[in-house]
Amino acid sequence: MSPHELPKVAQGVSRRRFVRALGTFAGSGLWWASGRPGGVPQPLWGAGRCGAPSPYSEATGEEVAMSRSLDAVETDPAIAGRPLVRYPEKTDLILLTSRPPQLETPKRYFAHAITPNEAFFVRYHILPIPTSVDLATWRLKLGGVVDKPLELSMDDLKTKFEKASVVAVNQCSGNGRSRFAPRVFGGQWGDGAMGNAEWTGARLRDILTAAVPKPDAVEVTFNGLDEPTAPSVPDFVKSLRVAHIVDDPDVLVAYEMNGQALPMLNGFPARLVVPGWYSTYWVKNLSEITVLDHEFDGFWMKTAYRIPDTPCGCVEPGSKPARTVPINRMNVKSVIASPADGTHARVGDVLKIEGVAFDGGYGVTEVFVSSDGGATWQSAELGRDFGRYSFREWSCGLKAQRPGPLRLMVRAVNRVGESQPAEPLWNPAGYLRNVVDHVDIQVM
Amino acid sequence: MKIGRLVCGLTLGLGLAVTVCLTARAAEKSIKLPDDNVMAQLKPGPYVEVVRGNCSACHSTDYIVRQPASDAKKWEAEVQKMIKVYGAPITEADAKAIVEYLATAYGEAGGKEKEVKKQ
Numbered sequence: 001m002s003p004h005e006l007p008k009v010a011q012g013v014s015r016r017r018f019v020r021a022l023g024t025f026a027g028s029g030l031w032w033a034s035g036r037p038g039g040v041p042q043p044l045w046g047a048g049r050c051g052a053p054s055p056y057s058e059a060t061g062e063e064v065a066m067s068r069s070l071d072a073v074e075t076d077p078a079i080a081g082r083p084l085v086r087y088p089e090k091t092d093l094i095l096l097t098s099r100p101p102q103l104e105t106p107k108r109y110f111a112h113a114i115t116p117n118e119a120f121f122v123r124y125h126i127l128p129i130p131t132s133v134d135l136a137t138w139r140l141k142l143g144g145v146v147d148k149p150l151e152l153s154m155d156d157l158k159t160k161f162e163k164a165s166v167v168a169v170n171q172c173s174g175n176g177r178s179r180f181a182p183r184v185f186g187g188q189w190g191d192g193a194m195g196n197a198e199w200t201g202a203r204l205r206d207i208l209t210a211a212v213p214k215p216d217a218v219e220v221t222f223n224g225l226d227e228p229t230a231p232s233v234p235d236f237v238k239s240l241r242v243a244h245i246v247d248d249p250d251v252l253v254a255y256e257m258n259g260q261a262l263p264m265l266n267g268f269p270a271r272l273v274v275p276g277w278y279s280t281y282w283v284k285n286l287s288e289i290t291v292l293d294h295e296f297d298g299f300w301m302k303t304a305y306r307i308p309d310t311p312c313g314c315v316e317p318g319s320k321p322a323r324t325v326p327i328n329r330m331n332v333k334s335v336i337a338s339p340a341d342g343t344h345a346r347v348g349d350v351l352k353i354e355g356v357a358f359d360g361g362y363g364v365t366e367v368f369v370s371s372d373g374g375a376t377w378q379s380a381e382l383g384r385d386f387g388r389y390s391f392r393e394w395s396c397g398l399k400a401q402r403p404g405p406l407r408l409m410v411r412a413v414n415r416v417g418e419s420q421p422a423e424p425l426w427n428p429a430g431y432l433r434n435v436v437d438h439v440d441i442q443v444m
Numbered sequence: 445m446k447i448g449r450l451v452c453g454l455t456l457g458l459g460l461a462v463t464v465c466l467t468a469r470a471a472e473k474s475i476k477l478p479d480d481n482v483m484a485q486l487k488p489g490p491y492v493e494v495v496r497g498n499c500s501a502c503h504s505t506d507y508i509v510r511q512p513a514s515d516a517k518k519w520e521a522e523v524q525k526m527i528k529v530y531g532a533p534i535t536e537a538d539a540k541a542i543v544e545y546l547a548t549a550y551g552e553a554g555g556k557e558k559e560v561k562k563q
């Protein structure tokens with residue numbers, strides 16, 4: 001089965017069809033990485049629901065603190081050898097690159113729906129990046145094909161427009177790129193180029209309306225305070241369609257993140273929030289909005305951040321797409337935050353398997369966990385619903401019944417029946433990775 | 445907006461001190477970024493200084509050492525992308541030396557088997 005055929009199976013809108021698809025995958029043996037000794041192991045648990053308490057309840061005592069004999073930073077090849085660093089306003093994050101800075105969130109944070117500001121990942125494209133902003137002089141300028149150009153201070157943003165909030169996932173297009181096979185050039189992220197926060201600010205459509213766009217306005221561009229190293233380097237500018245901004249009241253110019261001012265490295269004093277879309281559009285340290293009467297043809301839209309123009313955004317591994325389109329809405333994804341890869345447990349231990357799941361805005365409705373290579377799937381408990389753009393916590397309590405290696409897998413389904421592929425999708429830029437996540441643990 | 449008194453915090457990371465300054469009314473925010481990652485040193489080899497001199501102008505060397513091991517053709521494409529797409533001001537002679545270094549130090553064979561050709 002070629003990778004680009006897989007999503008068709010998972011795109012079925014009915015639950016029944018999805019479950020049937022799971023059975024097909026399990027039967028084909030595609031769930032397991034090739035070369036695993038001993039083939040598909042016997043199921044350790046039957047089908048049904050997880051016996052997990054709500055992720056918001058206190059520990060019952062039945063759950064055990066699993067001994068982590070090895071740290072995930074050391075066992076995961078995606079992040080092996082990368083130091084933990086502490087940047088201004090941030091906690092210890094996994095360093096990808098220092099200049100421009102790219103910092104990754106350790107996976108254990110994804111046991112919780114809200115990612116703390118200090119643990120939120122960082123990604124810049126060009127140098128220099130802003131390291132000092134004075135609100136006395138900072139202005140958000142809005143110009144182009146409008147009747148009333150604006151120059152807004154932070155006070156203007158906070159007092160002239162209704163305050164709006166949305167909980168939304170911000171995920172880098174290239175999250176997981178280091179796991180692509182064949183490998184591709186670009187930021188070699190593990191799984192931590194994502195986070196989820198409550199964003200608060202002014203609705204972009206309210207700001208746009210205040211500027212009174214001319215009737216021929218079609219696109220809007222966004223520029224931040226980061227600047228190109230040399231005039232020959234393309235400035236980081238992104239665009240959205242006017243219709244997107246007008247239709248979606250959750251597109252914000254956010255000045256708060258989880259109730260606090262934004263960290264400098266996450267976009268102080270304001271950033272664009274485009275719920276459901278990859279973070280390349282969430283322009284940080286926002287300073288300039290321009291309304292255009294034509295399609296924007298800047299480098300970061302026309303050349304970079306493009307995906308194959310196919311239903312899955314993927315092509316045969318190693319091949320080139322015939323046509324491409326700008327990357328846009330996120331696909332369905334789920335990750336296992338705990339236990340960490342390489343964890344040791346004992347027979348009889350009740351493992352609390354937990355993580356988050358999300359998609360591009362339909363909302364995750366079900367999460368399934370497997371401990372037998374995908375032969376059987378159990379329905380996980382879902383945590384509080386923070387809205388359709390948010391991480392959804394899930395958890396699953398399973399008893400380790402026999403010694404040996406154990407692979408835990410997770411797969412989410414959204415409101416329209418879309419799910420995750422059993423085999424990774426591939427594209428030349430290393431985007432859209434959402435293959436079923438797994439961790440390997442040892443039962444002693 | 446009135447600018448308040450500066451309050452600076454000091455934290456330690458990677459052995460380097462970094463500071464965050466905020467005014468009392470949060471009207472101004474300043475940070476100081478750490479130096480480049482000392483753990484991302486380029487492998488020694490001919491032309492390593494050419495690589496450092498050109499590439500480090502726009503990005504730290506961890507951008508290089510983290511990339512997948514690649515043959516000369518792929519590294520050539522990457523260097524040309526930096527020149528033609530990102531506008532890196534690299535001379536033709538330097539570009540040739542950079543590709544030779546990268547294909548050797550970060551080649552598909554891991555950089556051990558191949559000998560660097562001298563000019």
